[in-house]
Amino acid sequence: MKRLHIVSNRLPFSISFENDNPSLEPSVGGLATGMNSVYKDFEGKWIGWPGIASDTKSRKELQAVDRLLKEEGCKPVHLCEQEVEDFYEGFCNNTIWPLFHYFAQYVDFHASLWDAYINVNRKFADTILETAGQGDFVWVHDYQLMLVPQMVKSQRPDITIGFFLHIPFPSYEVFRILPWRDELLRGLLGADLIGFHTYDYQRHFLSSVRRIFGYEIVLNEVHIDGRIILVDSFPMGIDYDKFYKAALNIFHTPVKERSEVHNELEKYFLMSDGKHLILSIDRLDYSKGIPNRLRAFEKFLERNPDYRGNVTLVMLAVPSRDNVDHYKKLKSEVEELVGRINGLYGSINYTPVLYFYRSMPFQNLVELYSMCDVALITPVRDGMNLVAKEYVASRINQTGVVVVSEMAGVVKEMGEAIIINPNDEDQVAEAIQQAIEMPHSEQVRRISAMQERLRRYDVFKWAKDFVNALQKARKVQTEFLAKKITEEISREIVGRYKKASRRAIFLDYDGTLKGFVNNPNDAVPDMALIDLLNSITADERNILTIISGRERGSIGTWFKGMKLNLICEHGVWLKRYTGDWEMLSNASNSWMPVIKPILEAYVDRTPGSFLEEKNYSLVWHYRAAEVELGELRAKELKDVLTEMVANHRLEILEGNKVVEVKSSGINKGRAANKLLTGMNADFIMAIGDDWTDEYLFRDLPEDSVTVKVGIKHTSAAYKLETTDSVRQFLRLFSR
Numbered sequence: 133m134k135r136l137h138i139v140s141n142r143l144p145f146s147i148s149f150e151n152d153n154p155s156l157e158p159s160v161g162g163l164a165t166g167m168n169s170v171y172k173d174f175e176g177k178w179i180g181w182p183g184i185a186s187d188t189k190s191r192k193e194l195q196a197v198d199r200l201l202k203e204e205g206c207k208p209v210h211l212c213e214q215e216v217e218d219f220y221e222g223f224c225n226n227t228i229w230p231l232f233h234y235f236a237q238y239v240d241f242h243a244s245l246w247d248a249y250i251n252v253n254r255k256f257a258d259t260i261l262e263t264a265g266q267g268d269f270v271w272v273h274d275y276q277l278m279l280v281p282q283m284v285k286s287q288r289p290d291i292t293i294g295f296f297l298h299i300p301f302p303s304y305e306v307f308r309i310l311p312w313r314d315e316l317l318r319g320l321l322g323a324d325l326i327g328f329h330t331y332d333y334q335r336h337f338l339s340s341v342r343r344i345f346g347y348e349i350v351l352n353e354v355h356i357d358g359r360i361i362l363v364d365s366f367p368m369g370i371d372y373d374k375f376y377k378a379a380l381n382i383f384h385t386p387v388k389e390r391s392e393v394h395n396e397l398e399k400y401f402l403m404s405d406g407k408h409l410i411l412s413i414d415r416l417d418y419s420k421g422i423p424n425r426l427r428a429f430e431k432f433l434e435r436n437p438d439y440r441g442n443v444t445l446v447m448l449a450v451p452s453r454d455n456v457d458h459y460k461k462l463k464s465e466v467e468e469l470v471g472r473i474n475g476l477y478g479s480i481n482y483t484p485v486l487y488f489y490r491s492m493p494f495q496n497l498v499e500l501y502s503m504c505d506v507a508l509i510t511p512v513r514d515g516m517n518l519v520a521k522e523y524v525a526s527r528i529n530q531t532g533v534v535v536v537s538e539m540a541g542v543v544k545e546m547g548e549a550i551i552i553n554p555n556d557e558d559q560v561a562e563a564i565q566q567a568i569e570m571p572h573s574e575q576v577r578r579i580s581a582m583q584e585r586l587r588r589y590d591v592f593k594w595a596k597d598f599v600n601a602l603q604k605a606r607k608v609q610t611e612f613l614a615k616k617i618t619e620e621i622s623r624e625i626v627g628r629y630k631k632a633s634r635r636a637i638f639l640d641y642d643g644t645l646k647g648f649v650n651n652p653n654d655a656v657p658d659m660a661l662i663d664l665l666n667s668i669t670a671d672e673r674n675i676l677t678i679i680s681g682r683e684r685g686s687i688g689t690w691f692k693g694m695k696l697n698l699i700c701e702h703g704v705w706l707k708r709y710t711g712d713w714e715m716l717s718n719a720s721n722s723w724m725p726v727i728k729p730i731l732e733a734y735v736d737r738t739p740g741s742f743l744e745e746k747n748y749s750l751v752w753h754y755r756a757a758e759v760e761l762g763e764l765r766a767k768e769l770k771d772v773l774t775e776m777v778a779n780h781r782l783e784i785l786e787g788n789k790v791v792e793v794k795s796s797g798i799n800k801g802r803a804a805n806k807l808l809t810g811m812n813a814d815f816i817m818a819i820g821d822d823w824t825d826e827y828l829f830r831d832l833p834e835d836s837v838t839v840k841v842g843i844k845h846t847s848a849a850y851k852l853e854t855t856d857s858v859r860q861f862l863r864l865f866s867r
């Protein structure tokens with residue numbers, strides 16, 4: 133594999149200065165751990181912001197920082213104070229963060245912040261462009277850098293780009309609030325692989341792509357402009373063994389060497405038998421649901437006087453984004469609540485809430501995880517929540533209880549936890565009681581099951597899975613490109629064409645010669661197309677056939693008088709340019725009265741859709757319907773029809789935004805072969821775009837030139853991207 137570079141807003145080091153001399157402190161966070169195992173293995177660089185405002189440091193200091201980072205394989209993107217304010221605090225944390233966490237009322241919609249977001253994303257993209265070699269891989273992280281994929285892809289399509297979003301992707305109804313929603317989506321779609329923590333976020337993202345751009349989505353692939361973008365979920369794991377082993381060590385540490393936190397915790401439990409500690413750890417962020425957690429704990433104490441004095445909430449809040457107003461307000465609210473609870477229920481020897489507003493070293497964190505009876509995790513929204521996983525990994529004797537919010541991504545992997553709605557404070561208060569009173573055997577059953585799962589899918593497996601998917605994305609794209617008609621392939625095809633004395637050319641119409649429109653009757657051929665077809669048929673050796681699923685009426689009128697054969701309704705009708713319409717297959721339409729009312733019911737229930745009646749088939753069109761509803765109904769309709777088709781010897785064809793029912797045994801492949809009989813063609817070429825053209829590609833003689841329009845999987849030998857590229861290609865065959 134080529135080199136793989138990591139790009140994230142922050143580099144995995146924090147920088148401190150002593151007497152103007154910088155030093156680096158490695159981050160211990162989950163991302164740093166996971167990525168270290170990746171970018172060093174693939175000899176890449178880590179590109180990111182060193183976390184300091186560059187204009188607050190001298191040139192000499194910055195150069196010293198750069199030197200230190202270089203030694204660690206990092207490339208800094210420097211941000212000045214104004215950029216930190218407008219980009220990081222502004223658009224990232226005062227616009228995207230609240231919106232994606234469903235705090236629409238907190239969102240700042242200032243255009244100047246958006247401009248800063250574009251400019252800083254551009255800086256990151258430029259650094260990637262300077263760093264990445266031909267064909268390298270790049271893995272971009274998180275909501276701060278959503279424009280970067282497109283910025284890089286537009287200049288360097290050879291780079292394969294992965295993007296992973298660490299926060300939720302909100303539902304379309306929330307996402308659409310953002311004035312810059314189109315730009316953000318377009319930015320992301322520059323990636324070849326887009327990953328989310330959960331399937332729900334993936335679903336929300338695809339729904340926005342479908343509704344905003346109407347792009348075609350096939351399972352988890354988005355198809356646009358000759359590219360395939362894979363979208364998938366990868367629930368991020370933790371370094372499980374690191375937490376488990378650290379917890380084991382704690383219990384083997386001689387008393388003398390124990391940390392102060394350890395000794396204090398032990399003293400607490402020694403005070404009496406019935407003591408319980410509940411742990412809560414987060415960055416101080418409004419998405420983490422800290423005030424509702426405190427109010428629920430207050431309710432618990434209010435309702436359970438017996439537990440007063442014996443149950444303590446240890447609440448750790450890491451300072452975060454403290455220049456942003458909503459964070460400042462939250463800090464005051466939390467402090468007030470802690471004060472109120474401690475004032476109400478505290479005593480000389482009992483503090484209900486032990487509140488720490490600071491970061492803690494890893495060792496102390498694991499001591500807390502391994503010694504607290506309950507982890508209380510109540511975010512109102514959280515992409516994943518690694519704290520929940522770290523708690524489970526640190527429970528070496530398999531005891532302990534996790535109370536977790538259904539609004540955190542982690543809940544998908546924690547079915548054995550007590551699951552709560554963080555807005556239901558009564559329910560949370562009850563959950564606290566249930567957790568404290570949970571029998572030992574049940575705790576073991578639940579924690580062991582979660583441990584088993586988290587051990588298997590740790591952060592290393594997560595990173596490996598993502599990288600494998602990135603390699604797959606490159607392969608899918610390469611396979612597409614392998615079939616693409618290059619200049620060299622064109623020359624080779626034209627060479628064969630020129631040598632031939634009788635050339636049969638089959639061209640599908642909609643989606644091949646002409647782009648799709650909402651009303652099929654509007655897809656009238658333009659003069660340029662008519663001229664192009666005439667110039668091909670001007671050569672006596674060329675026998676050109678329009679082969680379409682359309683009924684005879686429109687095609688017959690549009691191409692009247694031209695030197696073309698016409699095949700309609702997938703092969704029911706043939707009109708040689710010298711003759712009149714004839715039936716190619718013995719089709720029946722006696723089934724129509726039974727099937728038509730079913731299709732009509734779908735027209736009634738799907739605004740924008742309509743029914744087309746051909747002589748021997750019925751077609752339900754949903755191109756103008758609301759995209760997702762149309763697709764859902766199409767699936768339902770196919771299910772309903774499948775049960776009926778066997779009895780009537782019918783076939784269901786799924787075309788581009790159409791579901792068509794027709795007599796079985798009629799298809800474009802058969803029709804084309806009938807026409808070819810006796811023709812003695814020594815060059816055969818067929819171009820088509822949808823599923824019904826696959827019959828043509830499969831059934832024509834093996835040495836035919838078969839061309840698929842679009843990027844879907846095909847049995848055709850070649851691919852062209854769009855109707856424009858088809859026309860350009862056909863010009864090679866014109867006089």
Ligand SMILES: Nc1ncnc2c1ncn2[C@@H]1O[C@H](COP(=O)(O)OP(=O)(O)O[C@H]2O[C@H](CO)[C@@H](O)[C@H](O)[C@H]2O)[C@@H](O)[C@H]1O
Pocket residue numbers: 161162298299368413414415448449450490491492493497514515516517518519522
């Ligand atoms: N007082 C303290 N001292 C030291 N360390 C502390 C600490 N409090 C917390 N930490 C550490 O910080 C990390 C926090 O990760 P989280 O997943 O809980 O949330 P965060 O919102 O930061 O991450 C974002 O990224 C992660 C990873 O994708 C998503 O899970 C999440 O939803 C998203 O918001 C944990 O590894 C934890 O150990």
Ligand SMILES: O=P(O)(O)OC[C@H](O)CO
Pocket residue numbers: 141142274298299452453
């Ligand atoms: O401290 P921040 O603002 O860089 O945020 C870190 C969070 O993990 C973002 O997902």
